[in-house]
Amino acid sequence: MVIENSKKFSNPVFPFTAIVGQEEMKLALQLNVIDPKIGGVMIMGDRGTGKSTTIRAIADLLPNIEVVKDDPFNSHKSDLDLMSNEVKDAVQNNEPIKTEFVKIPMVDLPLGATEDRVCGTIDIEKALTEGIKAFEPGLLAKANRGILYVDEVNLLDDHLVDILLDSAASGWNTVEREGISIRHPARFVLVGSGNPEEGELRPQLLDRFGMHAEIRTVKDPQLRVKVVEERTSFDQTPEIWLETYEEKQQELRNKIIAAQKLLPQVELDYNLRIKISEVCSNLDVDGLRGDIVTNRAAKAYAAYNGQTKVTVEDISQIITLCLRHRLRKDPLESIDSGNKVLKVFKEIFEIED
Incomplete structure (x- = not known):
């Protein structure tokens, strides 16, 4: 009780x-x-x-x-x-x-x-x-x-x-x-x-x-209104909200649990690992932490999508998140938005815009 x-x-x-x-x-x-x-x-x-x-x-x-x-x-x-x-x-x-x-x-x-x-x-x-x-x-x-x-x-x-x-x-x-x-x-x-x-x-x-x-702050006025209305509605009737989203929550929960179990089986081909390290080298990333994290994140992303083999598409989805903050050498510089990382990624992996 x-x-x-x-x-x-x-x-x-x-x-x-x-x-x-x-x-x-x-x-x-x-x-x-x-x-x-x-x-x-x-x-x-x-x-x-x-x-x-x-x-x-x-x-x-x-x-x-x-x-x-x-x-x-x-x-x-x-x-x-x-x-x-x-x-x-x-x-x-x-x-x-x-x-x-x-x-x-x-x-x-x-x-x-x-x-x-x-x-x-x-x-x-x-x-x-x-x-x-x-x-x-x-x-x-x-x-x-x-x-x-x-x-x-x-x-x-x-x-x-x-x-x-x-x-x-x-x-x-x-x-x-x-x-x-x-x-x-x-x-x-x-x-x-x-x-x-x-x-x-x-x-x-x-x-x-x-x-x-x-x-970033949402700029679209309609989307801003939607966010505000949803938050207000949730604060007024949280029980109804939680009930409405319970099925979606459970689906995502199951997806994450399945990915955790699948992760040890996910493989990342040697040639893709070479290209990831080539991207890090071309971007002048200090140390090997960038290479390691990109490898791990690519495997996690593949597992998230229920795959046991990492694809170039998987790497493209996570590489900016893993490397953008490693390019800054001077504390006064601002962090790259990701354009530089993606540009080098496309060159190394020979992807056309």
Whole structure:
């Protein structure tokens, strides 16, 4: 009975399938959910364009996950990379493990967050007097196996951005205080958003986001009216909206789950990989992160469409998202809209306009 009441009073989330436009952002989020190793997505765009709404909607769309009950890290019951040390010890000692199904964690990182709030803290006094590792988990622990959303990431302290990106890349968070070290799983999809008018991220940090989606304010007056009317209607009668879109939501949910299962079987031919690297080389992309992310995203896109072989068309749909933010060498330069990437892509893959 308590569960029913809590559902009744929970805040309804705008359906992902009802969001009009912003295709780049929606595609980037879905691909990162299919393969979190893509490395997250940076969403840059004007204020009031539905960035937060879309990110909350993708988290709400995803199926529930099975976690170890009362575990602060959302530990998996059998995957060692997604398991806290306590759960590992319990598994090794053949202790019974209780699990429950919960919504995918969606964690908001507030702009004024401290390092302790993000990473967690160790109670040194308790550790010294009682000889036990007393750890207070932070936001990275809560975000394990979920989505970590940082609004206005371009205004966040560079040191914190570094910590987030390191955890997102490695899947682990390590906290060290006074010679005491605690390590726990922190595998999440990192989503950053910001307004370019408030400043860009440094190129070195930007490069570590797997994808970069641009969103713009809708200009068409009729479409703007439609968006406003739909949002107003949803706020007035959310139950009717959720019921209307439930079938579409379930279809997309099934499509994403099928893509996650199909992903390990997807192949990317050697000659296509060579051409992807040729594009990166011609664009003077530093390092190999661009090559790796483009390969991963192309496979995820193929899986999303139910294919086991990546095509040139698949690559064309994702390459701009993967490379546009890696071209900027000077922090004062603006990010390429994608025209440069597409131009080189068409030349290398010999595609005529």
